[in-house]
Amino acid sequence: MHHFHYSGSDLVCESVDLAAVARLYGTPTYVYSAATIADNYRRLRDSLAGLDVQVCYAAKANSNLALLRLCANLGAGFDLVSGGEIRRVLAAGGDVRSSVFAGVGKTEAEIRLALENGIFSLHVESEPELARINHVAGTLGVKAPIAIRVNPDVDAHTHAKITTGKSDNKFGIPLQHAAAAYEAAAKCRNIAIKGVQMHIGSQLTQVGPFTEAVAKVAPFAAELKANFGISYFSIGGGMGIVYRDALASGTQTWWEALPADQRPLTPELYGATLTPLLAPLGLKVLLEHGRFMVGNAGVLLSRVEHLKRGAGKNFLVVDAAMNDLVRPAMYDSYHETVPLHRDSSRRALKVDIVGPICESGDCFAKDRQIQEVGEGELVAFMSAGAYGYSMASRYNTRPLPAEVLVQGRTFELINTRETFAQMTAGEKIPAFLR
Numbered sequence: 519m520h521h522f523h524y525s526g527s528d529l530v531c532e533s534v535d536l537a538a539v540a541r542l543y544g545t546p547t548y549v550y551s552a553a554t555i556a557d558n559y560r561r562l563r564d565s566l567a568g569l570d571v572q573v574c575y576a577a578k579a580n581s582n583l584a585l586l587r588l589c590a591n592l593g594a595g596f597d598l599v600s601g602g603e604i605r606r607v608l609a610a611g612g613d614v615r616s617s618v619f620a621g622v623g624k625t626e627a628e629i630r631l632a633l634e635n636g637i638f639s640l641h642v643e644s645e646p647e648l649a650r651i652n653h654v655a656g657t658l659g660v661k662a663p664i665a666i667r668v669n670p671d672v673d674a675h676t677h678a679k680i681t682t683g684k685s686d687n688k689f690g691i692p693l694q695h696a697a698a699a700y701e702a703a704a705k706c707r708n709i710a711i712k713g714v715q716m717h718i719g720s721q722l723t724q725v726g727p728f729t730e731a732v733a734k735v736a737p738f739a740a741e742l743k744a745n746f747g748i749s750y751f752s753i754g755g756g757m758g759i760v761y762r763d764a765l766a767s768g769t770q771t772w773w774e775a776l777p778a779d780q781r782p783l784t785p786e787l788y789g790a791t792l793t794p795l796l797a798p799l800g801l802k803v804l805l806e807h808g809r810f811m812v813g814n815a816g817v818l819l820s821r822v823e824h825l826k827r828g829a830g831k832n833f834l835v836v837d838a839a840m841n842d843l844v845r846p847a848m849y850d851s852y853h854e855t856v857p858l859h860r861d862s863s864r865r866a867l868k869v870d871i872v873g874p875i876c877e878s879g880d881c882f883a884k885d886r887q888i889q890e891v892g893e894g895e896l897v898a899f900m901s902a903g904a905y906g907y908s909m910a911s912r913y914n915t916r917p918l919p920a921e922v923l924v925q926g927r928t929f930e931l932i933n934t935r936e937t938f939a940q941m942t943a944g945e946k947i948p949a950f951l952r
């Protein structure tokens with residue numbers, strides 16, 4: 519469910535006409551729906567009925583300060599993967615004390631920053647990292663709260679670049695070595711064992727791998743509770759969103775028409791399946807979803823530069839590119855692309871939708887059926903809220919795009935489009951070239 523739909527012929531976000539946003543702030547521009555994020559947060563929070571749940575929004579999916587503040591206002595903590603993200607939570611007025619710090623290569627400075635700001639827990643990915651955290655905590659005279667990330671060796675059946683819970687991935691400690699790692703942690707003077715963590719991958723569209731992983735780790739979590747008095751089990755994030763029928767998936771009932779095995783994964787199904795496995799543990803449960811929280815809450819608005827008619831192919835050249843939204847180039851991902859103004863009298867065209875960057879990979883869609891649109895008209899790439907802006911770059915000296923947040927009838931710019939001066943501010947010509 520989300521809050522993007524056609525009102526008459528015009529695509530709106532909540533009660534805001536998206537063409538008006540594009541006129542005011544130009545393109546390419548990301549637009550997010552606050553109501554969608556709030557709905558997603560509440561559905562996650564309520565998914566494990568009767569359990570003590572803390573949602574830690576995975577900030578790397580989209581770390582704009584306004585979105586972090588919105589999540590903090592809703593009651594979320596954060597799953598953070600760098601010192602920069604810790605600073606973002608502080609800058610947004612979020613709560614580091616209900617946040618966790620993950621990642622395979624935390625530096626000493628980042629560990630210090632996390633501890634100085636009272637992080638809820640550090641998620642440890644290896645034995646050498648445990649030693650480093652113990653050392654930094656010692657220099658600060660504190661006990662570092664930790665959980666060890668265990669790798670349950672479960673195939674998430676997702677894209678290879680976003681699978682994290684197989685034994686050949688770089689993440690976590692294999693379940694069979696985890697008991698020894700906890701024994702080692704218990705011997706560290708400056709470590710306080712608080713929990714256990716796992717995260718098996720991203721964009722999971724079936725509940726099976728989650729069930730398998732939780733079932734595998736739950737007996738170990740029970741052992742840790744008995745032996746070390748742990749208080750929480752973080753089951754990670756990774757819930758997938760609908761990309762292919764993105765616009766239709768805004769309504770609550772659209773999937774009821776689908777066969778049972780083709781229905782999307784929902785927090786309700788996730789919760790109903792996992793609650794019986796988690797409830798007997800009597801542990802607090804942390805949920806670290808990023809994509810699910812913001813993915814379907816954002817679109818990327820873009821203007822058509824040309825409709826280029828080729829010999830065998832038509833190309834829709836738009837002003838957004840792989841630097842703005844890299845997912846199609848990087849993960850072969852699908853983003854539904856729709857006109858901002860729907861016109862049933864236009865015919866449908868089959869096009870490749872491409873950006874202006876000098877790479878063949880700068881392609882949003884191949885052989886896509888779309889209503890004919892011409893120069894100057896606007897389109898939206900749906901489901902672009904997660905891993906969109908946060909993965910954007912300045913490739914081809916293209917400025918980072920603008921971002922806008924909608925709430926009801928109001929909307930505000932939450933990130934200005936970068937200027938040339940900002941893009942080059944850190945660069946200089948050395949004396950020996952002058």
Ligand SMILES: *Cc1c(COP(=O)(O)O)cnc(C)c1O
Pocket residue numbers: 576578579597599620621717719720721754755756757806807808809810
């Ligand atoms: C990236 C990440 C998440 C969030 O993944 P999503 O697929 O966006 O839900 C959660 N936990 C950890 C440790 C991560 O690295």
